Amino acid sequence: MKVVFKRPxxxxxxxxxxxxxxGHSIVHRLVAEVVDELGIREKIIGIAPxxxxxxxxxxxxxxxxxxxxxxxxxxxxxxKRVHPDKVVFTYQGDxxxxxxxxxxxxxxxxxxxxxxxxxxxxxxxxxTGGQMAPTTLLNQKTTTTPAGRTPQVAGxxxxxxxxxxxxxGSKYLExxxxxxxxxxxxxxxxxxxxxxxxxxxxxxxLIEILSACPTNWGMTPKEAVKHISQNLVKYFPLGVIKxxxxxx
Amino acid sequence: MHKKKVLMKGNEAIAESAIIAGCRYYFGYPIxxxxxxxxxxSWRMPQVGGVFLxxxxxxxxxxxxxxxxxxxxxxxxxxxxxxxxxxxxxxxxIASAELPCVIxxxxxxxxxxxxxxxxxSDYFQSTKGGGHGDYRLIVLxxxxxxxxxxxxxxxxxxxxYYRNPVLLLGDGILGQMSEPLILPEPPANKKxxxxxxxxxxxxxxxxxxxxxxWLHPENKLELHNVNLYKKYEKIKKELLKYETYLIDxxxxxLIAYGTSSRAAKSVINKLRDENIKVGLIRPxxxxxxxxxxxxxIANSKRKFLVIEMxxxxxxxxxxxxxxxxxxxxxxxxxxxxxxxxETIIKKIKEIx
Numbered sequence: 001m002k003v004v005f006k007r008p009x010x011x012x013x014x015x016x017x018x019x020x021x022x023g024h025s026i027v028h029r030l031v032a033e034v035v036d037e038l039g040i041r042e043k044i045i046g047i048a049p050x051x052x053x054x055x056x057x058x059x060x061x062x063x064x065x066x067x068x069x070x071x072x073x074x075x076x077x078x079x080k081r082v083h084p085d086k087v088v089f090t091y092q093g094d095x096x097x098x099x100x101x102x103x104x105x106x107x108x109x110x111x112x113x114x115x116x117x118x119x120x121x122x123x124x125x126x127x128t129g130g131q132m133a134p135t136t137l138l139n140q141k142t143t144t145t146p147a148g149r150t151p152q153v154a155g156x157x158x159x160x161x162x163x164x165x166x167x168x169g170s171k172y173l174e175x176x177x178x179x180x181x182x183x184x185x186x187x188x189x190x191x192x193x194x195x196x197x198x199x200x201x202x203x204x205x206l207i208e209i210l211s212a213c214p215t216n217w218g219m220t221p222k223e224a225v226k227h228i229s230q231n232l233v234k235y236f237p238l239g240v241i242k243x244x245x246x247x248x
Numbered sequence: 249m250h251k252k253k254v255l256m257k258g259n260e261a262i263a264e265s266a267i268i269a270g271c272r273y274y275f276g277y278p279i280x281x282x283x284x285x286x287x288x289x290s291w292r293m294p295q296v297g298g299v300f301l302x303x304x305x306x307x308x309x310x311x312x313x314x315x316x317x318x319x320x321x322x323x324x325x326x327x328x329x330x331x332x333x334x335x336x337x338x339x340x341x342i343a344s345a346e347l348p349c350v351i352x353x354x355x356x357x358x359x360x361x362x363x364x365x366x367x368x369s370d371y372f373q374s375t376k377g378g379g380h381g382d383y384r385l386i387v388l389x390x391x392x393x394x395x396x397x398x399x400x401x402x403x404x405x406x407x408x409y410y411r412n413p414v415l416l417l418g419d420g421i422l423g424q425m426s427e428p429l430i431l432p433e434p435p436a437n438k439k440x441x442x443x444x445x446x447x448x449x450x451x452x453x454x455x456x457x458x459x460x461x462w463l464h465p466e467n468k469l470e471l472h473n474v475n476l477y478k479k480y481e482k483i484k485k486e487l488l489k490y491e492t493y494l495i496d497x498x499x500x501x502l503i504a505y506g507t508s509s510r511a512a513k514s515v516i517n518k519l520r521d522e523n524i525k526v527g528l529i530r531p532x533x534x535x536x537x538x539x540x541x542x543x544x545i546a547n548s549k550r551k552f553l554v555i556e557m558x559x560x561x562x563x564x565x566x567x568x569x570x571x572x573x574x575x576x577x578x579x580x581x582x583x584x585x586x587x588x589x590e591t592i593i594k595k596i597k598e599i600x
Contacts, residue, residue, distance in 0.1 A: 078275065078323070082316050
């Protein structure tokens with residue numbers, strides 16, 4: 001008999017706590033598959049964020065650290081400076097990375113810290129119960145924008161890849177989504193590319209992943225996936241936003 | 249090796265002593281009056297193959313310390329009062345994750361932006377928490393450039409031995425003034441526990457996780473709190489540093505630490521010439537606090553005078569230690585001022 005599908009070695013057998021339709025479980029698995037394929041399980045160190053994905057360390061079978069809210073890039077910097085030959089990545093949500101941690105991500109990118117960032121953009125705070133995030137779409141209803149986000153009160157959704165693209169230090173920025181099988185495969189490819197860039201010591205990379213939060217969007221998993229395909233990608237265009245890894 | 253006497257600013261002596269202690273990672277953000285530490289580290293660290301990184305904020309600095317410590321390295325940051333306020337979040341996480349590191353606070357006047365003059369008004373913040381949750385820092389406070397240098401080397405061993413952050417507490421004077429000193433020897437190779445918890449890649453072992461979140465319904469957080477408490481009790485038993493000066497027959501015992509203890513000590517012999525029997529207890533560990541020695545010598549014939557460069561913070565711990573066995577008086581100056589000899593003598597004669 002031939003094995004065609006199995007749990008990646010870099011994943012534990014723990015049952016995930018994520019809601020049905022949540023994108024975290026998909027991306028956790030993609031990270032683990034990439035780690036297996038690159039053979040770096042024994043040299044990778046991840047940083048889990050404050051938020052739903054803090055428990056990523058229960059699901060990945062490699063070294064992981066927590067970090068205070070928004071500070072994973074600073075913690076990753078400390079780890080990477082001590083272990084420049086290990087592969088260090090942060091896994092961050094939109095509240096973590098684009099609100100409370102915007103200073104840390106900008107300066108870490110600007111230093112071209114040789115780390116990879118997996119940035120989950122689901123346009124909402126998950127764990128605290130669906131508040132407005134910096135990436136919340138205009139008119140999107142959240143528990144803190146009950147009538148929908150208006151620019152007059154709450155400004156505009158932040159496009160993180162585009163924001164970071166103006167920094168010399170950011171070397172590879174790509175936005176993907178986990179709404180279709182094709183896009184999930186593209187996401188895996190992007191994560192792999194980010195880790196490879198780091199292994200080749202080419203500097204800072206970030207993969208922004210549009211991901212569903214059906215619970216806080218008030219949608220079924222099916223509707224949530226459609227919401228990504230129909231609405232999110234219009235404001236947050238998919239594709240490679242910046243790639244200077246081939247320049248010297 | 250370093251036997252020759254050198255003249256150094258306190259800040260520079262601390263920086264060099266950290267290098268002697270084997271610290272190879274420094275992360276910090278500019279703030280007066282400790283800027284000589286990052287400036288020194290910026291050229292010295294590359295010389296010894298270490299890393300100096302000027303962070304974008306104190307928030308980032310303390311979290312870089314978190315990361316480097318989690319990775320198993322000896323690491324230090326330094327700042328001054330407003331910067332410590334910003335680091336308090338990270339310090340709470342570091343204490344919970346039991347990550348060893350050394351944090352220097354060269355105190356300046358507060359609250360708010362205050363001023364850049366020396367002060368001791370961060371005593372509460374240093375010894376009572378400051379950040380959220382049940383945790384303790386080991387707090388070391390010297391009163392000379394030599395002692396700050398010696399304590400710096402010791403701080404790294406204490407941090408590794410107890411897996412606890414250590415706060416080295418000075419002030420603008422101790423940081424800025426130059427004094428002759430003999431640079432300390434490297435740590436005496438005290439038996440330190442292996443850092444088998446550090447993040448180094450899960451090679452040939454199970455994965456390591458550095459965490460502070462304990463959501464489990466089976467009460468793991470309380471267990472964590474109890475374990476931390478046990479560690480703190482152990483530190484209290486094993487680590488206590490203070491200096492006493494002429495306390496046996498003293499009718500008035502001065503209690504002061506750091507810079508203000510120099511002013512306090514300077515009046516003792518003068519007053520003894522006038523047959524006023526004064527002595528001094530100088531806490532060097534502010535946490536754990538030398539409460540037993542204070543309680544042991546407290547009685548109805550003795551008076552205590554606490555002298556601080558604040559409006560009265562350590563005095564509360566002295567009162568707890570004295571437990572109403574003696575009267576406790578207070579003399580403080582704020583805003584960058586130090587109680588001078590005249591003021592101290594006047595106060596002693598008032599309460600005598």
